[in-house]
Amino acid sequence: MKDLVRTLSASTESRIAAPRLTLSVFQPSTFNPTVLAAAGLAIAALLAAGHSLVQVSGGTQFSHTYAMILPVLLAGYFFSIAGGMAVGALAGLFLGPWMPLDVAGSVLQSMEVWSARLGWFVGLGGVIGGLMAVARWHKAVRDHGVLVDEVSGLLTPDAHRLMDQPSEKPYVVAVDFGLYDRLRETYGQETAARYVRAVAGYLAEAVQASTAPLNTRSTRIQGDVFGFLLPNDPDALPRTIDAVLGHLPHWVSLDEPYSDQSIARADAAEPIVLPVTAHMGIAQAHMAAFTSFDTFRDGIRAARLARESHQPIVHYDSGSLPVARETMQISAELLQGVERGELFLVYQPKLRFADDSVYGAEALLRWQSPRRGLVPPGRFIPMAEQSSLINVLTGWVLDQAGEAMRHWHADGRQFHLSINVSGRDLLDSRIMTQLRQMPNRVGVEATAFSLELTETAFIENLETITSRLSELRDIGYDILVDDFGTGCSSFAYLHRLPVHGVKIDRSFISAIRTDETAAHLVGSMIDWCRRMGKRTIAEGVEDHDTADLLKEMGCDAIQGYWLAKPMNGDDLLPWMDRRSDGGSV
Incomplete structure (x- = not known):
């Protein structure tokens, strides 16, 4: 055997x-x-x-x-x-x-x-x-x-039961590409299988090239999660992992050699191009559990944590088990918090350079937990985006933001409000129905709302998301790409997307005064978007000099602590009145 x-x-x-x-x-x-x-x-x-x-x-x-x-x-x-x-x-x-x-x-x-x-x-x-x-x-x-896994052609975890066990505890490496479930939901099982076969081919080549002459075998664990074993050599481990990551491509086309050409596609004239984002989890194997799935269990946990925390590599720590349980507990408390009224919205103003006016704000979700206090959004929103819990949160935000706009417009305030939505939201029929009905329900034109969506949602579900956004744009919604520049697809796909503008990520904006490369990159983004007829909004502006520099570059609007921190709805309009009376930036 x-x-x-x-x-x-x-x-x-x-x-x-x-x-x-x-x-x-x-x-x-x-x-x-x-x-x-x-x-x-x-x-x-x-x-x-x-x-x-x-x-x-x-x-x-x-x-x-x-x-x-x-x-x-x-x-x-x-x-x-x-x-x-x-x-x-x-x-x-x-x-x-x-x-x-x-x-x-x-x-x-x-x-x-x-x-x-x-x-x-x-x-x-x-x-x-x-x-x-x-x-x-x-x-x-x-x-x-x-x-042997039929989809990828790689070994299955069960194969490790029959291999010669290393004399010392090897390192277990799990690689999570994180697209399989969403591809299956959006494009279907056949496209997801082609993606698995494509990344499996590149990973197998990368592992073999980086570990020669060890003849390291790659394994498909589940979905688009793969694994392999490395010798117990702490000094060589970082070099090997870096080499594997360096061999992986940034993109994969499902028309490339490793894809399954035998599967017919309705979109054969338009090749499907998808990002390759590998999140690695590293652990040491338990020799007592050197059987099938258990061999990679700790590595899988670390890879999942790497994906959820947006890190390329995470080393497994037995202390992370309580953290995982805590995450599940937070999810349950958050769902209860929606029912108990523990959520609330704050609003961060936006400044338009053309007329030096605060023309609107972004609605931001906050959670005041009776047990945990004020929970940072970075603690619970990324977690919610991994499940249908994000649909519950977005539905709540749409209700509350819509009611706020109803009151403001009834008072004669022609105000513009941005609302964050995820790719998972646009794939949910209830959220889409809510968005279609909201303008009529609250008595405010759809043109008074912006919907902000991150680049990742476009990349992972391009056709479906594009179709849904085209429908929302036709209704009248203003569509913005959030965190622009952080994904691989920015310039490659922007001209094809039904969007009106982009929000340049704060990681670029914060460095433009001290980093010439960052300043040149932001300037290129602004110039390129202007040529494409897209508005640009800079996030994370925290000082006057940065605001002036962005204005010189031709940026359309800014948002950040220099203008104002997020504030409650009751404080927003009085703040706007005081700023209007006190002069311009």
């Missing part, structure tokens, strides 16, 4: 398409060479012993010729059809024309007799060998399904 694992591994990692198993009359044996050598010696000894027994007993007229059946049976069992027939022929020849019918009387056998015996032995060896070949083929098919 270990040899089968090695054979399948070599085959699948040299070409990612899963190997096909075929039945052959020379079906290879699964015994190791030592056993086969011992069996060969035993068969040779039995042939010699059988020949001697017949001769000593007086010739082939006695029943001792059946002693030759045993080596023929063993040959068929150990060496399949070819081996069984070859030894059968030897057994027939050993008792052939040179073996007398009666040794004492020197009576020879007739040709018909010894030829029939020869044919019988050859046939017996072939039948036994054939039965064993069929049995091995069925076992190989069964083991192939258990040991």
